[in-house]
Amino acid sequence: MKLNQEVLLSFIIPVYNVKDYLAQCLESVLNQIDDQCEIICVEDQSTDESYSILLEYKQQFPKMNIIRNAKNRGLSYSRNQGIKQAKGRFLVFLDSDDYMGPTFVEQIKASLEQTKVDIIAFNTCRFEDKGSKKEIITHLKASVKSPDERVLGAEEAFKQLLKDSELMVAVWNKIYRRSFLLEKGITFMEGILHEDVPFCFKTLLQAEAIMFLDQAFYYYRIREGSIMHGKHSQNHIKSIFYGYLDSLEFWKRYIRDHKHDMNPYIEKYLENKYLHHMRIRMKSLGMPTLNFEDPIVQFQWEHFNIYTCADTYAFDKLADNQEIIIYGAGMVAQKVFLEAMKHSVPILGIAVSKAKVNERMYTYRVKEITKYIEYNEDALILVATSKKLYPEIEKYLIQLKFKHIMFIDALKTKDYEGEIC
Numbered sequence: 001m002k003l004n005q006e007v008l009l010s011f012i013i014p015v016y017n018v019k020d021y022l023a024q025c026l027e028s029v030l031n032q033i034d035d036q037c038e039i040i041c042v043e044d045q046s047t048d049e050s051y052s053i054l055l056e057y058k059q060q061f062p063k064m065n066i067i068r069n070a071k072n073r074g075l076s077y078s079r080n081q082g083i084k085q086a087k088g089r090f091l092v093f094l095d096s097d098d099y100m101g102p103t104f105v106e107q108i109k110a111s112l113e114q115t116k117v118d119i120i121a122f123n124t125c126r127f128e129d130k131g132s133k134k135e136i137i138t139h140l141k142a143s144v145k146s147p148d149e150r151v152l153g154a155e156e157a158f159k160q161l162l163k164d165s166e167l168m169v170a171v172w173n174k175i176y177r178r179s180f181l182l183e184k185g186i187t188f189m190e191g192i193l194h195e196d197v198p199f200c201f202k203t204l205l206q207a208e209a210i211m212f213l214d215q216a217f218y219y220y221r222i223r224e225g226s227i228m229h230g231k232h233s234q235n236h237i238k239s240i241f242y243g244y245l246d247s248l249e250f251w252k253r254y255i256r257d258h259k260h261d262m263n264p265y266i267e268k269y270l271e272n273k274y275l276h277h278m279r280i281r282m283k284s285l286g287m288p289t290l291n292f293e294d295p296i297v298q299f300q301w302e303h304f305n306i307y308t309c310a311d312t313y314a315f316d317k318l319a320d321n322q323e324i325i326i327y328g329a330g331m332v333a334q335k336v337f338l339e340a341m342k343h344s345v346p347i348l349g350i351a352v353s354k355a356k357v358n359e360r361m362y363t364y365r366v367k368e369i370t371k372y373i374e375y376n377e378d379a380l381i382l383v384a385t386s387k388k389l390y391p392e393i394e395k396y397l398i399q400l401k402f403k404h405i406m407f408i409d410a411l412k413t414k415d416y417e418g419e420i421c
Contacts, residue, residue, distance in 0.1 A: 008036040008109065010088030010178070013096050014078035015054060016044040021097040021221065022053050028099035028219075030061055037105060040085050041096075042078035043068045050096075076188035076195040083178070083187065090120075090175045097221050098172065101125075104217040108175065111213060115151055118180040118207035123216040124173045129223035136216050139173075150212045157210040159265050162272075169200045169273055173218045176203060189246055192239035197273050198246045205254060205262075232281045234288055240281070241301060244274040248334070255362045267338055300331070322404075323348040325375065327393065328385040329359065329366045336384040336408055337361055348372070348379055353396065373400060380404040 011029050015022065029039060043051050043066060054066050067081055079093060090112070094100060111120060127134040139161060152160065181187075186202050188195045204210070251266055282288070292298040323346050326333055333350070340347055350361045351369040359366040372379065381402050383393055390407055397405050 005035060007038050007088040008112070009090050009092055009105065010086035011037065011039045011092045011094055012079055012082030012086060013039065013041045013094045014044060014075050014082070015041050015046065015050050015096045017046045017048045017050060018096040019048045019050050019053060022050055025094065025096050025099045026057050029094065032102060032105045038063070038065065038088060040065045040067065040082045042081050044074070044078050045069055045072040074190065076190040076192065079188045080190065083181065086178060088178060091178050091181070092175050093171045095172055097223060099219045101217045101219065107213070107215060107217070111211060115211060117151060117209040117211045118177045119174050119203060119210040120213060121174045121210060122213040122218065124218045124220050125216045126220045126222060129221050138214070139212050151209050152212070153209060154205055154207045155262055158204050158262070161204065162265050162268055169197045171196045171199055180207065189243060192242045193236055194239050194243060198243045201247050201269065202250055232284045234285065234290055237278055237281045238290060238292065240274055240278050242297070244270065245297065245300065247274070252360065252362050263338055263341055323375070323379045325372055325379050325381050326350050327369065327381050327383045328352065329361055330385065332386070332408065333384040334361060336382065348375065369400065376400060376402045380406055382406050382408065384408045
C-alpha cells in the first residue's frame with residue numbers, strides 16, 4: 001500500500017471450523033483486491049485446521065491480517081474485533097463459509113465514486129452446499145430496481161425492504177461506512193445468535209442514504225450444521241428474545257428523536273423478524289421453560305406472551321373521541337399503545353400505580369395514576385397488564401373513583417386464541 005493511501009474496503013472475515021470452505025472464501029477476495037483493500041480474519045479458536053489454513057495464506061499474502069481470540073467468543077465478538085482493527089472507509093462482512101463474486105471490488109469502487117451513502121446493498125446468490133440448486137435473492141422488486149443503482153433515504157428504504165425483501169436482516173449482502181457505525185455507536189450484540197437482526201434494524205433506520213445495486217455479488221452457502229440452518233434450541237429462542245428487547249429499547253429512543261410514520265412498519269419488522277420465529281421454535285420444542293441468567297430478563301420473559309404481542313385489538317369498540325389512559329408500562333401495554341397510535345386513538349397518558357423516575361413509553365412519560373385524578377369522571381382507563389393483576393388494579397381504580405374502566409380482554413379480536421400473559 002502506498003504511503004498515505006486511503007483504505008477503501010476492509011473485509012472482516014470471522015473464522016470458526018470452516019476448513020472445507022475457507023480457501024474458497026479467501027481466494028475469492030485475494031484474487032481481486034488491490035492496495036485500497038485490507039483483509040482482517042478473526043479466528044475464534046477453531047477445533048479443526050482453520051487456523052493452520054490461515055497461517056498458510058498469511059505466508060503467501062503477508063498483508064493479510066490475522067487476529068486470534070484468546071478463547072471462543074462467538075461471531076458477534078469476532079466481527080466487533082474486526083471493526084476495531086479496520087481502517088477502511090467501508091466495511092465488508094464476509095462469512096468464512098461463503099464467498100464473493102469476482103467483480104465485487106471493481107463494481108463497488110465504481111459505485112462509490114458516484115455518490116455518498118452510508119450503506120450499499122446488493123443481491124445474493126443462494127446455493128446448496130451439497131446440491132446444484134441456486135437462486136438469486138434480490139432486495140427490491142423489479143418495478144423499483146431501474147436504474148441498476150438506486151439511492152433511497154433510510155425510512156423509504158426500510159418500508160420498501162420490508163415489503164419486498166427476505167434478506168434485509170443480513171449484514172453480508174451490504175457494506176457499511178465505518179464512520180457511520182462509529183458515530184452511531186452500532187456494534188454487534190454479543191453472546192447471542194441471529195445478531196444480524198438488531199444490527200440491521202439500527203443501521204437501516206439511521207442511515208442517511210442507502211444505495212441498492214441490482215447485481216449478485218455475495219454467494220451464500222446453505223449447509224448442514226451452520227448457525228442459521230441447524231436444529232432449533234432454547235438458545236435460539238433466548239437469542240431472539242434478547243434481540244427483541246434490544247430493538248424495543250432502540251425503538252423507544254428513535255421515536256423520541258424522530259417525527260415519522262414508521263410505527264406500522266417497525267411493528268411489522270418486530271413481528272416478522274422476532275415474534276414469528278420465536279413462535280416456530282417454541283412450538284417445535286414443545287413450549288419449554290426458559291431460564292435466563294439476567295433476573296430482569298427472566299422477569300420480562302415470564303410476563304411476556306409471544307402470541308398476545310402479535311395480536312391486534314379492536315379499537316373501534318371504544319367510544320368516539322373519548323380520551324384514553326393506558327394503565328401499565330410492560331410489553332402488553334407497549335403493544336396496546338402502538339396499536340392505539342396506529343388507529344389514531346386519543347391517548348391522554350400512560351399510568352401505573354408507582355412510576356419510576358423519568359420512566360417513558362416512547363414519547364410519553366409514565367406517571368402515577370393519581371396524577372390523573374382530575375379525569376376520573378370522563379377518561380377511560382384501559383388496563384393493559386398481566387391478567388392476574390386485574391382484580392387488584394380494578395379495586396385500586398375504583399377507590400380512586402375512576403368511572404370508566406376497561407380491561408384489554410374486552411378489545412381482543414375474534415381471531416384471538418391466546419391468553420394475555
